[in-house]
Amino acid sequence: MNNSDKRYDFRAVRNINYIFWIMLLIMGLFVIRLFYVQVIKYDYYKKSALKGQLQQSRIPATRGLIEAHQGNQIIPFVLNQQLFTLYADPFLVKNSQSASEKLVSILGGTLSNIESKLKTPKTRYVVLAKKISQAQSDKILALKIPGIGTVGQDYRVYPQQELASQILGFVNNDGKGTYGIEQALNDELAGTPGYLKAITDINGVPLAASKNNIEIAPTDGKNIVLTLDIAIQKQVEDIIKNAAIQEKSPLVSAVVMDVNSGAVKAMANYPTYNPANYYDVTTPGVFNNAAISNAIEPGSVMKALTAAAALDQNVIQDNTTYNDPAHWIIDGFKITNIEEDGGAGVRSVEDVLNLSLNTGATWMLMQMGGGQVNQKARQAWYDYETNHFKLGSSTGIEQGYDSPGVVPRPNIPNQSGDQQDLTYANTSFGQGLTVTAVQMASALSSIVNGGKYYRPYLSDGIIDAQGNIKYNKPKIIDTNVVTSKTSKSMVSLLQQVVTKHFQAGFSYLNFPSNYIVGGKTGTAQVANPKGGYMDHEYNGTYLGFVGGDKPQYAIAIFVTTPTVNGYAGSYGAQPIFGSIAHMLINESFVSPKGS
Amino acid sequence: MTYSNSIAVNRQNYSRKNQNAVSFRSRERVLGPVSNTIVLVVLACLLGLLYLTQVTKTNSYGSKAYSLQQQQSRLQNQYNDLEVASAQLQSLNSIQSSPVSKNLVPATPSTTINN
Numbered sequence: 001m002n003n004s005d006k007r008y009d010f011r012a013v014r015n016i017n018y019i020f021w022i023m024l025l026i027m028g029l030f031v032i033r034l035f036y037v038q039v040i041k042y043d044y045y046k047k048s049a050l051k052g053q054l055q056q057s058r059i060p061a062t063r064g065l066i067e068a069h070q071g072n073q074i075i076p077f078v079l080n081q082q083l084f085t086l087y088a089d090p091f092l093v094k095n096s097q098s099a100s101e102k103l104v105s106i107l108g109g110t111l112s113n114i115e116s117k118l119k120t121p122k123t124r125y126v127v128l129a130k131k132i133s134q135a136q137s138d139k140i141l142a143l144k145i146p147g148i149g150t151v152g153q154d155y156r157v158y159p160q161q162e163l164a165s166q167i168l169g170f171v172n173n174d175g176k177g178t179y180g181i182e183q184a185l186n187d188e189l190a191g192t193p194g195y196l197k198a199i200t201d202i203n204g205v206p207l208a209a210s211k212n213n214i215e216i217a218p219t220d221g222k223n224i225v226l227t228l229d230i231a232i233q234k235q236v237e238d239i240i241k242n243a244a245i246q247e248k249s250p251l252v253s254a255v256v257m258d259v260n261s262g263a264v265k266a267m268a269n270y271p272t273y274n275p276a277n278y279y280d281v282t283t284p285g286v287f288n289n290a291a292i293s294n295a296i297e298p299g300s301v302m303k304a305l306t307a308a309a310a311l312d313q314n315v316i317q318d319n320t321t322y323n324d325p326a327h328w329i330i331d332g333f334k335i336t337n338i339e340e341d342g343g344a345g346v347r348s349v350e351d352v353l354n355l356s357l358n359t360g361a362t363w364m365l366m367q368m369g370g371g372q373v374n375q376k377a378r379q380a381w382y383d384y385e386t387n388h389f390k391l392g393s394s395t396g397i398e399q400g401y402d403s404p405g406v407v408p409r410p411n412i413p414n415q416s417g418d419q420q421d422l423t424y425a426n427t428s429f430g431q432g433l434t435v436t437a438v439q440m441a442s443a444l445s446s447i448v449n450g451g452k453y454y455r456p457y458l459s460d461g462i463i464d465a466q467g468n469i470k471y472n473k474p475k476i477i478d479t480n481v482v483t484s485k486t487s488k489s490m491v492s493l494l495q496q497v498v499t500k501h502f503q504a505g506f507s508y509l510n511f512p513s514n515y516i517v518g519g520k521t522g523t524a525q526v527a528n529p530k531g532g533y534m535d536h537e538y539n540g541t542y543l544g545f546v547g548g549d550k551p552q553y554a555i556a557i558f559v560t561t562p563t564v565n566g567y568a569g570s571y572g573a574q575p576i577f578g579s580i581a582h583m584l585i586n587e588s589f590v591s592p593k594g595s
Numbered sequence: 596m597t598y599s600n601s602i603a604v605n606r607q608n609y610s611r612k613n614q615n616a617v618s619f620r621s622r623e624r625v626l627g628p629v630s631n632t633i634v635l636v637v638l639a640c641l642l643g644l645l646y647l648t649q650v651t652k653t654n655s656y657g658s659k660a661y662s663l664q665q666q667q668s669r670l671q672n673q674y675n676d677l678e679v680a681s682a683q684l685q686s687l688n689s690i691q692s693s694p695v696s697k698n699l700v701p702a703t704p705s706t707t708i709n710n
Contacts, residue, residue, distance in 0.1 A: 076682045082672045134672050159682035201654075208657025234687045 061191030064221030092147030183400035194218030247562035262454025295434035299524025302430030309384035315367035378410035494518030519544020521569030540568030
């Protein structure tokens with residue numbers, strides 16, 4: 001090997017060394033960079049990568065259905081349906097006329113309406129139609145019109161339309177139950193939403209082979225069966241609607257309750273609304289279930305409770321008579337009766353209820369105090385009002401707002417007896433306290449069923465996924481509201497009131513002998529918001545029962561300021577009671593005697 | 596030194612010492628480091644391929660499952676639509692306003708039947 005060859009070899013080796021070191025340097029840089037990217041900045045890049053690939057979404061739970069009884073069947077009352085909103089981005093719609101024609105051919109409606117929406121300037125989003133069906137949505141999407149799309153949304157559907165709307169309430173745009181049972185049982189109905197966290201492909205389809213995927217299935221809401229019987233409910237609604245129109249009453253409420261369980265079979269108010277179109281309602285007051293939320297002074301129906309309390313305390317008997325002076329002076333104020341009741345005379349307990357004697361109710365209160373309205377009488381009556389009949393507190397029924405009403409206390413601080421006796425005398429005939437229709441129906445139920453106070457309820461049970469119903473047991477709150485002797489006396493006394501009213505000319509109170517029907521009217525003065533009472537406005541109320549061998553249904557009717565030729569109770573509320581009682585008997589909802 | 600060079604060197608050693616001797620050494624086939632590396636790389640590639648096919652397959656199942664879920668959802672919606680239609684047809688208002696109902700003769704008793 002000569003020198004030149006040696007030099008050549010040396011240079012080659014040196015060049016190879018240079019290349020080696022350069023390569024090593026480059027490799028080193030790569031390694032350092034990779035170490036920086038993969039180790040030091042691991043979290044940052046992982047998050048960045050997942051941001052594009054990882055989809056996190058809430059899986060909505062299906063809201064529970066609401067069903068109700070129709071005879072022996074359970075039928076759907078409130079259902080769910082996915083409907084679609086059709087929207088457009090006017091900026092992307094190039095040929096609005098052609099697009100409109102295609103859309104109208106599927107949706108119907110007027111061409112100009114849709115076309116004008118598609119031409120809306122300065123907006124990227126315009127709603128073309130709401131609540132379109134899935135089939136319509138599919139057809140529209142198949143047209144592949146640029147800028148036109150649909151988005152699905154779950155809606156509550158009410159096949160029975162406005163029936164029992166105020167009991168049901170509605171679900172607002174946020175998916176929250178509002179008013180009625182939707183509000184009261186929102187947690188049970190709503191269920192628990194699920195959660196999806198998944199690496200997805202470009203179309204948003206979750207990739208199954210990702211260890212980061214998390215899918216928690218939603219727990220659907222429970223299906224609830226109401227105690228309502230749809231057939232009774234429908235007819236009660238029709239009856240009170242007709243009455244409200246005839247009597248020009250701004251508000252009529254009715255409750256039909258099973259006296260032996262507290263189950264509400266019908267509960268209705270008029271005016272009402274269609275919950276499917278709740279957003280069209282202009283007077284929000286119509287959302288309230290007045291039978292539960294509207295506490296008013298009940299008037300003379302209260303005398304049934306006063307009589308029950310006095311009988312139960314054994315301070316009077318059902319055949320007791322007394323000398324009625326036609327008026328009492330209490331706290332300097334005169335308590336009188338209506339003119340038709342005549343003047344002073346010997347009166348019986350039956351007369352007190354039949355003639356609706358204010359002086360008679362006051363006399364009963366006096367007997368609770370040993371002969372006069374005093375602290376003892378007030379305390380005893382207050383005990384019955386609040387502890388026995390549960391007035392002055394919410395019933396616990398499954399509704400959005402359950403008004404407690406107001407019962408004046410027997411001892412008002414700083415008043416030291418001044419006018420307290422008068423206040424309490426007034427409460428004995430249903431003035432000076434407020435109650436709801438459902439409170440009165442519950443109280444009457446406890447009086448005529450032997451003395452058991454059942455919590456009034458609307459939720460009859462829960463349907464599981466297999467369609468089996470787990471019924472709620474009626475809840476007994478109190479077993480000693482009145483004795484069975486008092487109960488029997490009250491059933492008899494209230495029956496006599498109906499009989500006497502029939503004999504007095506109310507021909508519609510003619511009931512067959514194999515049924516028992518009892519009740520009491522009430523005409524109440526209407527409180528003036530400025531103080532005192534309105535001059536010529538009265539509310540009509542009725543509290544009664546219907547049954548066979550024993551009372552089966554309690555019925556409470558509240559009619560606000562009816563325009564009738566007579567007392568609001570007798571001519572406004574009593575006909576409604578009569579119609580409902582006849583309907584229950586005629587359509588075999590009531591078991592006759594001996595059955 | 597490459598694999599072929601190493602064989603050549605071995606042969607040179609034999610030719611120097613025992614040129615006429617007959618080689619009795621059995622011909623063992625041993626993979627050298629390069630072949631080993633190539634085989635390992637190929638195996639790694641195969642494993643990678645296997646992994647990719649499995650992942651793709653699993654993801655395609657995921658896609659199928661998603662598609663089935665979508666279909667199930669659509670069918671559930673259709674079922675709900677039918678249920679709603681059925682309930683609406685059976686509702687008291689529909690029955691009341693049906694032609695059959697309208698042709699019925701009113702027979703509401705004015706008072707309760709005495710039986």
